[in-house]
Amino acid sequence: MVGLLTVAFICRNMCKVDSKGPALFRQKRMGYRGNIYEVYKFRTMKLSATVGDEKEEAITKAADARITRLGQVLRKSRIDELPQAINILRGEMNWIGPRPEALVVSKWYEAELPFYRYRHTDRPGITGWAQVNQGHVAAVDDVLEKLHYxxxxxxxxxxxxIVFRAVRTMLTGFGAP
Structure with missing residues (x-):
């Protein structure tokens, strides 16, 4: 526990050095039974002008210019996910389950993909079967495959x-954008 708190303290301070803005990123996500909640992560992207519409802003692409230098390391190691322990303690998430999407993106996928909303029958997780097998995806066709996972x-x-594969993912950086 002390090790996790130390990592959290270091990340919090490093986030502020790498770019301006708060260390924690908060975003509305679709959760269990379609309930909306706010997810917490270490901020890995620059606070900048909007990229496009709200949906485009919520999607991180490979080699996204908004990702900070520290953010690349945090994302690859998945340390940016550590503050989601707060969401677990609040009962909004589990360690393992379908990865929650940003609210605007989730609504878009629900409109495009039949049965997408049924993934909310389980509590969302920090990692899940789709993440350890597929990595980060955003295109609708790829999300359909993610839905199958x-x-x-x-x-x-x-x-x-999933626990064993998540550890492997953290050590190798598989699937980081």
């Missing part, structure tokens, strides 16, 4: 296997 997880409850 999420449903497979919900049906088969793969938490132990």
């Amino acid at each position: 999420d449903f497979y997880y919900i049906k088969n409850f793969l938490d132990v296997l």
Whole structure:
């Protein structure tokens, strides 16, 4: 626990050095049973002018220019996800489950993909079957594949296997944008 708090303290201070703005990023996400909640992460992107519409701003692309130098390290190691322990303690998330999407993106996927809303039958997680197998995706076709992974997880409850693959992901940086 002391190690986690030390990492959190270092990240909080480093986020402020790398770019202006608060150390924590907060974003509305679609959660369990469609309930909306606010997710917490270490900020890994510059606070800048809008990129386009709200949906485009919520989607991180590969080699996104908004990602800070420290943000690249935090994302690759997944340390930026550490503040989501707050969401777990509040009962909004689990360690493992379908990864929650930004509210605007979730609504877009629900309109584009049949049955997308059924992924909210399980509490969202910091990591999940789609993340350890597929990595970061944003295009609708890729999200459809992600949806299949999420449903497979919900049906088969793969938490132990996901823990091992999540550790591998953190060590190798697989799937970081």
